[in-house]
Amino acid sequence: xxxxxxxxxxxxxxxxxxxxxxxxxxxxxxxxxxxxxxxxxxxxxxxxxxxxxxxxxxxxxxxxxxxxxxxxxxxxxxxxxxxxxxxxxxxxxxxxxxxxxxxxxxxxxxxxxxxxxxxxxxxxxxxxxxxxxxxxxxxxxxxxxxxxxxxxxxxxxxxxxxxxxxxxxxxxxxxxxxxxxxxxxxxxxxxxxxxxxxxxxxxxxxxxxxxxxxxxxxxxxxxxxxxxxxxxxxxxxxxxxxxxxxxxxxxxxxxxxxxxx
Amino acid sequence: xxxxxxxxxxxxxxxxxxxxxxxxxxxxxxxxxxxxxxxxxxxxxxxxxxxxxxxxxxxxxxxxxxxxxxxxxxxxxxxxxxxxxxxxxxxxxxxxxxxxxxxxxxxxxxxxxxxxxxxxxxxxxxxxxxxxxxxxxxxxxxxxxxxxxxxxxxxxxxxxxxxxxxxxxxxxxxxxxxxxxxxxxxxxxxxxxxxxxxxxxxxxxxxxxxxxxxxxxxxxxxxxxxxxxxxxxxxxxxxxxxxxxxxxxxxxxxx
Numbered sequence: 001x002x003x004x005x006x007x008x009x010x011x012x013x014x015x016x017x018x019x020x021x022x023x024x025x026x027x028x029x030x031x032x033x034x035x036x037x038x039x040x041x042x043x044x045x046x047x048x049x050x051x052x053x054x055x056x057x058x059x060x061x062x063x064x065x066x067x068x069x070x071x072x073x074x075x076x077x078x079x080x081x082x083x084x085x086x087x088x089x090x091x092x093x094x095x096x097x098x099x100x101x102x103x104x105x106x107x108x109x110x111x112x113x114x115x116x117x118x119x120x121x122x123x124x125x126x127x128x129x130x131x132x133x134x135x136x137x138x139x140x141x142x143x144x145x146x147x148x149x150x151x152x153x154x155x156x157x158x159x160x161x162x163x164x165x166x167x168x169x170x171x172x173x174x175x176x177x178x179x180x181x182x183x184x185x186x187x188x189x190x191x192x193x194x195x196x197x198x199x200x201x202x203x204x205x206x207x208x209x210x211x212x213x214x215x216x217x218x219x220x221x222x223x224x225x226x227x228x229x230x231x232x233x234x235x236x237x238x239x240x241x242x243x244x245x246x247x248x249x250x251x252x253x254x255x256x257x258x259x260x261x
Numbered sequence: 262x263x264x265x266x267x268x269x270x271x272x273x274x275x276x277x278x279x280x281x282x283x284x285x286x287x288x289x290x291x292x293x294x295x296x297x298x299x300x301x302x303x304x305x306x307x308x309x310x311x312x313x314x315x316x317x318x319x320x321x322x323x324x325x326x327x328x329x330x331x332x333x334x335x336x337x338x339x340x341x342x343x344x345x346x347x348x349x350x351x352x353x354x355x356x357x358x359x360x361x362x363x364x365x366x367x368x369x370x371x372x373x374x375x376x377x378x379x380x381x382x383x384x385x386x387x388x389x390x391x392x393x394x395x396x397x398x399x400x401x402x403x404x405x406x407x408x409x410x411x412x413x414x415x416x417x418x419x420x421x422x423x424x425x426x427x428x429x430x431x432x433x434x435x436x437x438x439x440x441x442x443x444x445x446x447x448x449x450x451x452x453x454x455x456x457x458x459x460x461x462x463x464x465x466x467x468x469x470x471x472x473x474x475x476x477x478x479x480x481x482x483x484x485x486x487x488x489x490x491x492x493x494x495x496x497x498x499x500x501x502x503x504x505x506x507x508x509x510x511x512x513x514x515x516x
Contacts, residue, residue, distance in 0.1 A: 140316055141363035141422075145377035145429060146353035148345050155380060160367050 006207050013198075013211030024194035025215065031112050031183065031190060032176045038116025039176075040169065043123020047131065048153070050124065061124065068121035074182050076118050081110035081186045111183035119176060126168045130161035163234045170227035177219050191215055265292045267327060267433050267464045268313060274321030275308055282308045284488040285322065290433070290466060295459040297475040297496075298468045300485035301511055306468045309485070310435045313466065314355040315348050326355060327432050353381060356426030360438040362418040364410040370397060370421045371406035374428045382429070389428075396424040400454050416447030420454055427458075434458070436467040452477075470515050476500065484508045 013021070049061040068076065085093055097109040104112075134157050142152030181192035189197070195212035199205040268290040275283035282305045290296050298306045311317040313324055315332035323340065324331045331351055333340040343351075365373050374393035378384040384392070397403050400420035410418050419439055426434060436455065440448040452474045459465055459478035469475070475482050475496045482499045484492040484507075492499075492508045503509050 135361075135363070137359060137361055137363035138365065141357075141359065141365070143316065143349070144314055144352055144355070144357035144359075145425070146349050146381040147377065148349045151380060155376065156365055160365075163367075 006204055009202070009204055009207040010211050010214075013208065014214055020189075021194055024189055024191050025219075027108065027188065028177065028180050028190040029219070031108060031115070031180050031188070032173065034112045035115035035119060035180070036173050036176050038112065039119025039123050039172070042117060042120025043125075043127050046120060046124035047127035050128065051131075065121045065124055068118050073115070073118045073179065074185065077111060077114040077182055077186055080114040080117070081107060084110070105188065107186045108183070108188045111180070111186060111188050115176065115179060115183075119172065122172060123169070126165055126172070127161070129168075130165035131157060133164045134160050166234055167227075167231060170223070170230070173227075174220050174223055177223065178216055181216075266290070267292050267294075268466065269325045270309075270313070270322065271324075272322035273309065273312060273319050273324060275305075275312060275317060275319050282488050283312070283319075286485070286488070286490055287322075288483065288490065290464060292464055293462045294480045295463075295465040295467065295478050297479040297482045298466065298485060299470060299472075299475070299482060299511070299515075300491075304485040305488040306485045307437055310357075310437055310466055310468055313433075313435055314352050314357055316357075318342065326351065349381075353377075353429050354432045356429055356431035356434040358419070358422050358426055358434070358436045358439050360441050362410070362415070362422045362442070364418050364422055364425070366410050369407050369409055370402065370413070370424075373410070373421055374425045377425070378428050392428060393424070396427050397421070399427075399457075400424045401450070414447060415443045416450045419443065419451045423451075423454055423458070432464060434463055434465045436465065436469065438468050438470075440469065440471060472496075472500075472512075472516055484511065486511070 017025075046061045046064055049057040052058055052061075081093065093106050093110045093113075095106045097104050097106065138156050138160065139149070139152050142156045143149070147155070180190055183190055184193035184196060187193070191212055195208040199208040202208075266289055268288070270286055270288045273283050273286045274281070284305075286305070286309055288296075298310065300306045308317055312319050313326065313331065318332065323333070329351060330340075332343055332348055334343050334347075335341075364370075365376065368376060371390065371393050374396060375384075375386070375389040378389045378392065379386060394403065394406065397406055400423055402417060402420055402424070405413060405417060405421075410421065413421065423439075439455070440451050443451065448471070452471060455465070455467070455474065456478045467474070467479070479496050482494060482496050483490055484499070484503075484505070486507050492503065492505050494503075499508070499512065503512060
Protein backbone atom coordinates (compact mmCIF):
# COMPACT_ATOMS: atom_id res chain seq x y z
CA UNK A 1 0.00 0.00 0.00
CA UNK A 2 1.35 3.33 -0.95
CA UNK A 3 0.33 6.03 1.41
CA UNK A 4 1.38 9.52 0.54
CA UNK A 5 2.86 11.64 3.29
CA UNK A 6 0.14 13.99 4.49
CA UNK A 7 1.89 17.33 4.60
CA UNK A 8 -1.25 19.01 5.83
CA UNK A 9 -1.09 17.14 9.15
CA UNK A 10 2.53 18.09 9.67
CA UNK A 11 1.71 21.70 8.82
CA UNK A 12 -1.22 21.73 11.24
CA UNK A 13 0.78 20.20 14.06
CA UNK A 14 3.58 22.70 13.66
CA UNK A 15 1.79 25.94 12.90
CA UNK A 16 -1.65 25.42 14.44
CA UNK A 17 -1.09 23.41 17.60
CA UNK A 18 -4.27 22.83 19.60
CA UNK A 19 -4.83 23.35 23.29
CA UNK A 20 -4.17 19.70 24.21
CA UNK A 21 -0.84 19.93 22.47
CA UNK A 22 0.13 23.08 24.35
CA UNK A 23 -0.64 21.33 27.61
CA UNK A 24 1.44 18.31 26.58
CA UNK A 25 4.35 20.56 25.65
CA UNK A 26 4.13 22.32 29.00
CA UNK A 27 4.04 18.96 30.76
CA UNK A 28 7.16 17.79 28.97
CA UNK A 29 8.98 20.93 29.99
CA UNK A 30 8.04 20.97 33.65
CA UNK A 31 8.56 17.26 34.11
CA UNK A 32 12.03 17.59 32.61
CA UNK A 33 12.87 20.62 34.76
CA UNK A 34 11.62 19.12 38.02
CA UNK A 35 13.29 15.76 37.31
CA UNK A 36 16.58 17.47 36.45
CA UNK A 37 16.54 19.57 39.60
CA UNK A 38 15.83 16.45 41.63
CA UNK A 39 18.64 14.67 39.77
CA UNK A 40 21.14 17.44 40.50
CA UNK A 41 20.18 17.47 44.18
CA UNK A 42 20.46 13.70 44.47
CA UNK A 43 23.66 13.63 42.45
CA UNK A 44 25.25 16.24 44.69
CA UNK A 45 24.13 14.39 47.79
CA UNK A 46 25.41 11.05 46.46
CA UNK A 47 28.73 12.60 45.41
CA UNK A 48 29.24 14.05 48.89
CA UNK A 49 28.18 10.77 50.50
CA UNK A 50 30.73 9.00 48.36
CA UNK A 51 33.48 11.13 49.93
CA UNK A 52 32.17 10.61 53.45
CA UNK A 53 34.26 9.03 56.16
CA UNK A 54 31.32 6.76 57.05
CA UNK A 55 31.35 3.43 55.26
CA UNK A 56 27.55 3.20 55.37
CA UNK A 57 27.09 6.43 53.43
CA UNK A 58 29.71 5.46 50.86
CA UNK A 59 28.10 2.05 50.37
CA UNK A 60 24.67 3.63 50.02
CA UNK A 61 25.95 6.02 47.39
CA UNK A 62 27.69 3.26 45.45
CA UNK A 63 24.67 0.98 45.55
CA UNK A 64 22.41 3.77 44.37
CA UNK A 65 24.62 4.42 41.37
CA UNK A 66 25.05 0.74 40.63
CA UNK A 67 21.32 0.04 40.63
CA UNK A 68 20.06 3.11 38.83
CA UNK A 69 22.72 3.21 36.16
CA UNK A 70 22.61 -0.54 35.75
CA UNK A 71 18.92 -1.02 35.02
CA UNK A 72 16.78 0.43 32.22
CA UNK A 73 15.07 3.69 33.05
CA UNK A 74 11.79 2.37 31.61
CA UNK A 75 11.84 -0.42 34.20
CA UNK A 76 12.52 2.13 36.92
CA UNK A 77 9.59 4.22 35.72
CA UNK A 78 7.17 1.29 35.83
CA UNK A 79 8.61 0.13 39.11
CA UNK A 80 8.17 3.42 40.87
CA UNK A 81 4.75 4.07 39.38
CA UNK A 82 3.31 0.60 40.05
CA UNK A 83 5.63 -0.97 42.59
CA UNK A 84 6.23 1.64 45.28
CA UNK A 85 2.69 1.77 46.66
CA UNK A 86 2.51 -2.01 46.55
CA UNK A 87 5.79 -2.53 48.37
CA UNK A 88 5.34 0.18 50.96
CA UNK A 89 1.79 -0.87 51.76
CA UNK A 90 0.64 2.74 51.73
CA UNK A 91 0.03 5.34 49.06
CA UNK A 92 3.22 7.26 48.44
CA UNK A 93 2.09 8.08 44.96
CA UNK A 94 -1.56 9.22 45.02
CA UNK A 95 -3.79 9.71 42.00
CA UNK A 96 -3.24 13.42 41.99
CA UNK A 97 -0.50 15.46 43.55
CA UNK A 98 -1.13 19.09 44.37
CA UNK A 99 1.89 21.38 44.04
CA UNK A 100 -0.01 24.49 45.05
CA UNK A 101 0.25 26.26 41.71
CA UNK A 102 -0.77 23.22 39.74
CA UNK A 103 -1.86 19.64 40.19
CA UNK A 104 -0.18 16.75 38.46
CA UNK A 105 -1.38 13.22 37.96
CA UNK A 106 0.07 10.44 40.05
CA UNK A 107 1.68 9.07 36.90
CA UNK A 108 3.41 12.36 36.16
CA UNK A 109 4.56 12.58 39.78
CA UNK A 110 5.93 9.04 39.69
CA UNK A 111 7.54 9.84 36.34
CA UNK A 112 9.32 12.91 37.70
CA UNK A 113 10.47 10.90 40.68
CA UNK A 114 11.76 8.04 38.54
CA UNK A 115 13.53 10.27 36.02
CA UNK A 116 14.99 12.38 38.81
CA UNK A 117 16.30 9.43 40.78
CA UNK A 118 17.75 7.87 37.64
CA UNK A 119 19.34 11.17 36.68
CA UNK A 120 20.88 11.52 40.14
CA UNK A 121 22.96 8.40 39.56
CA UNK A 122 24.51 9.97 36.46
CA UNK A 123 24.83 13.40 38.06
CA UNK A 124 26.80 11.85 40.90
CA UNK A 125 29.58 11.00 38.50
CA UNK A 126 29.47 14.45 36.90
CA UNK A 127 29.57 16.22 40.26
CA UNK A 128 32.37 13.95 41.37
CA UNK A 129 34.42 14.71 38.28
CA UNK A 130 33.80 18.41 38.93
CA UNK A 131 34.96 18.20 42.53
CA UNK A 132 37.96 16.06 41.58
CA UNK A 133 39.03 18.63 38.99
CA UNK A 134 39.57 21.24 41.73
CA UNK A 135 43.11 21.33 43.06
CA UNK A 136 43.47 19.78 46.53
CA UNK A 137 45.27 22.91 47.64
CA UNK A 138 41.96 24.77 47.55
CA UNK A 139 40.48 22.69 50.35
CA UNK A 140 43.78 22.84 52.24
CA UNK A 141 43.79 26.62 52.02
CA UNK A 142 40.18 26.71 53.22
CA UNK A 143 41.00 24.45 56.14
CA UNK A 144 44.14 26.41 57.03
CA UNK A 145 41.85 29.45 57.39
CA UNK A 146 39.72 27.63 59.93
CA UNK A 147 36.96 26.37 57.66
CA UNK A 148 35.37 22.99 58.23
CA UNK A 149 35.22 20.58 55.30
CA UNK A 150 31.55 21.41 54.83
CA UNK A 151 32.11 25.16 54.69
CA UNK A 152 35.14 24.77 52.44
CA UNK A 153 33.11 22.58 50.13
CA UNK A 154 30.22 25.06 50.00
CA UNK A 155 32.20 28.28 49.71
CA UNK A 156 35.37 27.25 47.90
CA UNK A 157 35.25 23.91 46.10
CA UNK A 158 31.67 23.63 44.83
CA UNK A 159 31.48 27.13 43.31
CA UNK A 160 34.59 26.28 41.29
CA UNK A 161 33.38 22.79 40.49
CA UNK A 162 30.09 24.25 39.25
CA UNK A 163 31.83 25.68 36.22
CA UNK A 164 33.15 22.27 35.35
CA UNK A 165 29.80 20.65 36.05
CA UNK A 166 27.59 22.97 34.00
CA UNK A 167 28.49 21.85 30.45
CA UNK A 168 27.85 18.14 31.03
CA UNK A 169 24.81 19.12 33.11
CA UNK A 170 23.49 20.91 30.04
CA UNK A 171 23.85 17.75 28.02
CA UNK A 172 22.07 15.82 30.71
CA UNK A 173 19.13 18.19 30.51
CA UNK A 174 19.06 17.88 26.75
CA UNK A 175 18.76 14.12 27.27
CA UNK A 176 16.15 14.61 29.95
CA UNK A 177 13.91 16.63 27.64
CA UNK A 178 13.80 13.65 25.29
CA UNK A 179 13.67 10.91 27.90
CA UNK A 180 10.40 12.30 29.28
CA UNK A 181 8.81 10.64 26.23
CA UNK A 182 9.12 7.31 28.06
CA UNK A 183 6.47 8.50 30.50
CA UNK A 184 3.93 7.97 27.72
CA UNK A 185 4.09 4.30 28.70
CA UNK A 186 2.62 5.00 32.14
CA UNK A 187 -0.04 7.27 30.70
CA UNK A 188 1.43 10.71 31.14
CA UNK A 189 0.06 12.88 28.35
CA UNK A 190 3.25 14.63 27.38
CA UNK A 191 4.42 15.38 23.83
CA UNK A 192 4.97 11.80 22.77
CA UNK A 193 1.67 10.46 24.06
CA UNK A 194 -0.14 13.41 22.54
CA UNK A 195 1.26 12.29 19.19
CA UNK A 196 0.34 8.68 19.91
CA UNK A 197 -3.25 9.60 20.67
CA UNK A 198 -3.56 11.36 17.32
CA UNK A 199 -1.97 8.65 15.27
CA UNK A 200 -4.08 5.93 16.83
CA UNK A 201 -7.13 7.88 15.71
CA UNK A 202 -5.89 8.65 12.21
CA UNK A 203 -3.38 5.89 11.40
CA UNK A 204 -0.89 8.48 10.20
CA UNK A 205 2.04 7.71 12.48
CA UNK A 206 4.78 9.10 10.33
CA UNK A 207 3.18 12.53 10.05
CA UNK A 208 2.55 12.81 13.78
CA UNK A 209 5.92 11.48 14.81
CA UNK A 210 7.63 13.83 12.37
CA UNK A 211 5.77 16.69 13.99
CA UNK A 212 6.65 15.57 17.50
CA UNK A 213 10.29 15.14 16.51
CA UNK A 214 10.21 18.71 15.26
CA UNK A 215 8.93 19.92 18.63
CA UNK A 216 11.56 18.02 20.58
CA UNK A 217 14.11 19.62 18.28
CA UNK A 218 12.67 23.04 19.11
CA UNK A 219 12.93 22.33 22.85
CA UNK A 220 16.51 21.07 22.68
CA UNK A 221 17.56 23.92 20.39
CA UNK A 222 16.12 26.55 22.70
CA UNK A 223 17.90 24.84 25.57
CA UNK A 224 21.24 24.78 23.79
CA UNK A 225 20.96 28.55 23.30
CA UNK A 226 20.27 29.04 27.01
CA UNK A 227 23.12 26.68 27.87
CA UNK A 228 25.56 28.61 25.72
CA UNK A 229 24.57 31.83 27.50
CA UNK A 230 25.08 30.27 30.94
CA UNK A 231 28.49 28.94 29.97
CA UNK A 232 29.54 32.31 28.59
CA UNK A 233 28.58 33.98 31.85
CA UNK A 234 30.39 31.40 33.93
CA UNK A 235 33.56 31.84 31.91
CA UNK A 236 33.41 35.64 32.04
CA UNK A 237 35.35 36.24 35.25
CA UNK A 238 38.50 34.41 34.27
CA UNK A 239 40.37 36.02 31.49
CA UNK A 240 43.63 35.76 33.38
CA UNK A 241 46.81 33.97 32.44
CA UNK A 242 46.23 30.92 34.62
CA UNK A 243 45.00 27.87 32.69
CA UNK A 244 41.53 29.27 32.28
CA UNK A 245 38.40 27.78 33.72
CA UNK A 246 37.06 27.66 30.18
CA UNK A 247 39.92 25.43 29.08
CA UNK A 248 39.37 23.23 32.06
CA UNK A 249 35.68 22.98 31.24
CA UNK A 250 36.36 22.01 27.67
CA UNK A 251 39.01 19.56 28.75
CA UNK A 252 36.73 17.99 31.29
CA UNK A 253 33.79 17.92 28.97
CA UNK A 254 35.67 16.22 26.20
CA UNK A 255 37.45 13.69 28.32
CA UNK A 256 36.44 12.82 31.81
CA UNK A 257 32.69 13.29 31.82
CA UNK A 258 32.30 11.04 28.83
CA UNK A 259 34.61 8.36 30.09
CA UNK A 260 32.53 7.96 33.21
CA UNK A 261 29.40 7.28 31.22
CA UNK B 262 55.54 25.75 79.15
CA UNK B 263 56.52 29.37 79.58
CA UNK B 264 54.02 32.02 78.72
CA UNK B 265 56.06 33.06 75.75
CA UNK B 266 56.20 29.79 73.90
CA UNK B 267 53.87 29.95 70.90
CA UNK B 268 54.65 26.56 69.38
CA UNK B 269 56.08 23.53 71.05
CA UNK B 270 56.60 20.26 69.19
CA UNK B 271 57.70 17.27 71.21
CA UNK B 272 59.11 14.13 69.63
CA UNK B 273 56.86 14.29 66.55
CA UNK B 274 56.72 11.15 64.44
CA UNK B 275 55.03 10.83 61.09
CA UNK B 276 55.02 8.12 58.50
CA UNK B 277 53.50 7.76 55.08
CA UNK B 278 52.86 4.06 54.77
CA UNK B 279 56.17 2.41 55.58
CA UNK B 280 58.20 5.51 54.98
CA UNK B 281 59.00 7.32 58.20
CA UNK B 282 59.33 11.00 57.30
CA UNK B 283 59.56 12.47 60.79
CA UNK B 284 61.62 10.52 63.30
CA UNK B 285 61.14 12.50 66.46
CA UNK B 286 61.20 16.23 65.85
CA UNK B 287 61.17 18.61 68.80
CA UNK B 288 61.13 22.37 68.47
CA UNK B 289 60.05 25.40 70.41
CA UNK B 290 59.21 28.79 69.02
CA UNK B 291 58.92 31.86 71.22
CA UNK B 292 56.55 34.76 70.68
CA UNK B 293 57.92 37.15 68.06
CA UNK B 294 60.54 34.70 66.90
CA UNK B 295 61.20 33.90 63.26
CA UNK B 296 62.56 30.43 62.65
CA UNK B 297 63.78 29.28 59.26
CA UNK B 298 63.67 25.58 58.53
CA UNK B 299 66.12 24.48 55.88
CA UNK B 300 67.14 21.12 54.53
CA UNK B 301 67.29 19.02 51.38
CA UNK B 302 64.08 17.87 49.73
CA UNK B 303 62.69 14.80 51.44
CA UNK B 304 64.09 15.92 54.76
CA UNK B 305 60.59 16.24 56.23
CA UNK B 306 60.56 20.00 56.70
CA UNK B 307 57.37 20.60 54.72
CA UNK B 308 55.65 17.65 56.35
CA UNK B 309 56.66 19.03 59.72
CA UNK B 310 55.07 22.43 59.29
CA UNK B 311 51.98 20.83 57.78
CA UNK B 312 51.67 18.87 61.00
CA UNK B 313 51.66 22.09 63.01
CA UNK B 314 48.21 23.04 61.68
CA UNK B 315 47.15 19.42 61.40
CA UNK B 316 46.98 19.28 57.61
CA UNK B 317 48.90 16.09 58.29
CA UNK B 318 48.07 13.78 61.17
CA UNK B 319 50.95 12.74 63.39
CA UNK B 320 51.73 9.22 64.49
CA UNK B 321 53.54 10.09 67.68
CA UNK B 322 54.55 12.97 69.92
CA UNK B 323 52.58 16.15 70.43
CA UNK B 324 52.29 19.64 69.06
CA UNK B 325 51.02 22.55 71.09
CA UNK B 326 50.22 26.04 69.88
CA UNK B 327 49.52 28.68 72.52
CA UNK B 328 49.40 25.88 75.05
CA UNK B 329 46.66 23.97 73.22
CA UNK B 330 47.27 20.50 71.91
CA UNK B 331 46.79 20.55 68.13
CA UNK B 332 44.57 18.01 66.40
CA UNK B 333 44.20 15.71 69.37
CA UNK B 334 42.75 15.61 72.84
CA UNK B 335 43.86 13.48 75.73
CA UNK B 336 41.57 10.67 76.65
CA UNK B 337 42.64 8.30 79.43
CA UNK B 338 46.28 9.04 78.85
CA UNK B 339 46.01 8.47 75.12
CA UNK B 340 45.77 10.98 72.30
CA UNK B 341 42.65 10.72 70.18
CA UNK B 342 41.95 12.87 67.15
CA UNK B 343 39.91 15.93 67.92
CA UNK B 344 36.57 16.78 66.30
CA UNK B 345 36.69 18.57 62.98
CA UNK B 346 35.08 21.66 64.42
CA UNK B 347 37.61 21.89 67.19
CA UNK B 348 40.54 21.41 64.80
CA UNK B 349 39.07 24.12 62.57
CA UNK B 350 38.90 26.47 65.56
CA UNK B 351 42.55 25.80 66.40
CA UNK B 352 43.56 26.53 62.82
CA UNK B 353 42.16 30.06 63.05
CA UNK B 354 45.16 30.77 65.27
CA UNK B 355 47.66 29.48 62.71
CA UNK B 356 48.06 31.21 59.37
CA UNK B 357 49.56 29.31 56.48
CA UNK B 358 51.13 30.42 53.23
CA UNK B 359 51.55 27.73 50.60
CA UNK B 360 54.18 27.17 47.97
CA UNK B 361 51.54 27.31 45.25
CA UNK B 362 49.59 30.23 46.81
CA UNK B 363 46.23 28.40 46.67
CA UNK B 364 44.28 31.61 46.27
CA UNK B 365 40.60 31.10 45.54
CA UNK B 366 40.45 31.75 41.78
CA UNK B 367 36.72 32.53 41.75
CA UNK B 368 37.18 35.40 44.17
CA UNK B 369 38.86 38.77 43.78
CA UNK B 370 41.90 39.67 45.86
CA UNK B 371 39.83 41.39 48.53
CA UNK B 372 37.19 38.64 48.52
CA UNK B 373 39.99 36.16 49.16
CA UNK B 374 41.04 38.18 52.18
CA UNK B 375 37.58 38.74 53.72
CA UNK B 376 36.25 35.23 53.12
CA UNK B 377 37.51 33.55 56.29
CA UNK B 378 37.04 36.48 58.70
CA UNK B 379 33.43 36.80 57.56
CA UNK B 380 32.53 33.12 57.27
CA UNK B 381 34.60 31.69 60.11
CA UNK B 382 34.93 34.47 62.67
CA UNK B 383 31.65 36.16 61.78
CA UNK B 384 33.27 39.57 61.31
CA UNK B 385 30.88 42.22 59.95
CA UNK B 386 31.32 42.96 56.26
CA UNK B 387 32.29 46.61 56.68
CA UNK B 388 34.88 45.80 59.29
CA UNK B 389 36.29 42.87 57.32
CA UNK B 390 36.58 45.00 54.20
CA UNK B 391 38.35 47.80 56.05
CA UNK B 392 40.79 45.28 57.55
CA UNK B 393 41.37 43.70 54.16
CA UNK B 394 42.06 47.06 52.51
CA UNK B 395 44.60 47.80 55.22
CA UNK B 396 46.27 44.37 54.79
CA UNK B 397 46.39 44.65 51.02
CA UNK B 398 48.00 48.05 51.41
CA UNK B 399 50.48 46.52 53.82
CA UNK B 400 51.57 43.96 51.21
CA UNK B 401 51.67 46.71 48.59
CA UNK B 402 48.58 45.71 46.64
CA UNK B 403 46.04 48.37 47.57
CA UNK B 404 45.27 48.96 43.89
CA UNK B 405 44.58 45.29 43.14
CA UNK B 406 41.69 44.61 45.47
CA UNK B 407 39.17 43.96 42.69
CA UNK B 408 41.49 41.80 40.61
CA UNK B 409 41.06 38.05 40.19
CA UNK B 410 44.10 35.89 41.05
CA UNK B 411 44.36 34.76 37.42
CA UNK B 412 45.32 38.30 36.46
CA UNK B 413 47.96 38.71 39.16
CA UNK B 414 51.62 37.75 38.87
CA UNK B 415 52.96 34.96 41.09
CA UNK B 416 54.54 37.44 43.47
CA UNK B 417 51.33 39.43 43.73
CA UNK B 418 49.32 36.26 44.32
CA UNK B 419 51.63 35.21 47.11
CA UNK B 420 51.35 38.62 48.73
CA UNK B 421 47.54 38.37 48.60
CA UNK B 422 47.88 34.93 50.18
CA UNK B 423 49.92 36.46 53.01
CA UNK B 424 47.27 39.15 53.51
CA UNK B 425 44.58 36.45 53.49
CA UNK B 426 46.35 34.51 56.26
CA UNK B 427 47.00 37.69 58.29
CA UNK B 428 43.32 38.62 58.14
CA UNK B 429 42.62 35.91 60.72
CA UNK B 430 45.02 37.66 63.14
CA UNK B 431 46.92 34.44 63.79
CA UNK B 432 49.32 33.92 66.65
CA UNK B 433 51.65 32.00 64.38
CA UNK B 434 52.38 32.13 60.66
CA UNK B 435 53.63 29.09 58.74
CA UNK B 436 55.32 29.56 55.37
CA UNK B 437 55.80 26.47 53.22
CA UNK B 438 58.50 27.34 50.69
CA UNK B 439 56.69 30.58 49.85
CA UNK B 440 59.04 31.63 47.05
CA UNK B 441 59.88 28.27 45.48
CA UNK B 442 57.19 28.54 42.81
CA UNK B 443 58.09 32.12 41.91
CA UNK B 444 60.18 33.57 39.14
CA UNK B 445 63.49 34.84 40.57
CA UNK B 446 62.70 38.47 39.76
CA UNK B 447 59.59 38.51 41.96
CA UNK B 448 60.83 36.55 44.98
CA UNK B 449 62.22 39.80 46.38
CA UNK B 450 58.82 41.48 46.73
CA UNK B 451 57.48 38.52 48.71
CA UNK B 452 60.56 38.25 50.92
CA UNK B 453 60.42 41.97 51.67
CA UNK B 454 56.85 41.61 52.92
CA UNK B 455 57.90 38.66 55.06
CA UNK B 456 60.89 40.53 56.48
CA UNK B 457 58.65 43.44 57.46
CA UNK B 458 56.29 40.99 59.10
CA UNK B 459 59.15 39.44 61.07
CA UNK B 460 60.41 42.84 62.18
CA UNK B 461 56.87 43.77 63.26
CA UNK B 462 57.03 40.93 65.74
CA UNK B 463 55.01 38.20 64.04
CA UNK B 464 55.87 34.68 65.16
CA UNK B 465 56.89 32.82 62.02
CA UNK B 466 58.10 29.41 60.95
CA UNK B 467 59.45 29.56 57.44
CA UNK B 468 60.48 26.60 55.33
CA UNK B 469 62.78 28.16 52.79
CA UNK B 470 66.05 27.99 50.92
CA UNK B 471 66.39 31.76 50.84
CA UNK B 472 69.48 32.23 53.00
CA UNK B 473 69.31 35.96 52.30
CA UNK B 474 65.98 36.03 54.08
CA UNK B 475 67.39 33.93 56.92
CA UNK B 476 70.23 36.41 57.34
CA UNK B 477 67.88 39.43 57.32
CA UNK B 478 64.97 38.19 59.36
CA UNK B 479 65.56 34.89 61.11
CA UNK B 480 66.33 34.65 64.80
CA UNK B 481 67.13 31.00 64.44
CA UNK B 482 67.80 28.52 61.66
CA UNK B 483 66.93 24.85 61.93
CA UNK B 484 68.49 22.33 59.61
CA UNK B 485 66.51 19.14 58.99
CA UNK B 486 67.68 16.01 57.24
CA UNK B 487 66.30 12.51 57.14
CA UNK B 488 63.34 13.33 59.35
CA UNK B 489 65.32 14.77 62.26
CA UNK B 490 66.72 18.14 63.26
CA UNK B 491 70.43 17.98 62.52
CA UNK B 492 71.53 21.37 63.69
CA UNK B 493 70.08 24.53 65.11
CA UNK B 494 71.52 27.99 65.64
CA UNK B 495 71.64 31.65 64.70
CA UNK B 496 71.94 32.58 61.02
CA UNK B 497 75.54 33.73 61.71
CA UNK B 498 76.36 30.31 63.07
CA UNK B 499 75.15 28.72 59.86
CA UNK B 500 77.03 31.14 57.64
CA UNK B 501 80.29 31.05 59.53
CA UNK B 502 80.69 27.82 61.36
CA UNK B 503 78.17 25.05 60.70
CA UNK B 504 79.01 22.01 62.80
CA UNK B 505 77.71 19.08 60.89
CA UNK B 506 79.09 17.75 57.67
CA UNK B 507 75.57 17.35 56.22
CA UNK B 508 74.80 20.98 56.98
CA UNK B 509 78.02 22.09 55.26
CA UNK B 510 77.25 20.01 52.22
CA UNK B 511 73.72 21.32 52.00
CA UNK B 512 74.75 24.96 52.45
CA UNK B 513 77.50 24.66 49.88
CA UNK B 514 74.89 23.57 47.36
CA UNK B 515 72.39 26.36 47.94
CA UNK B 516 74.68 29.30 48.69
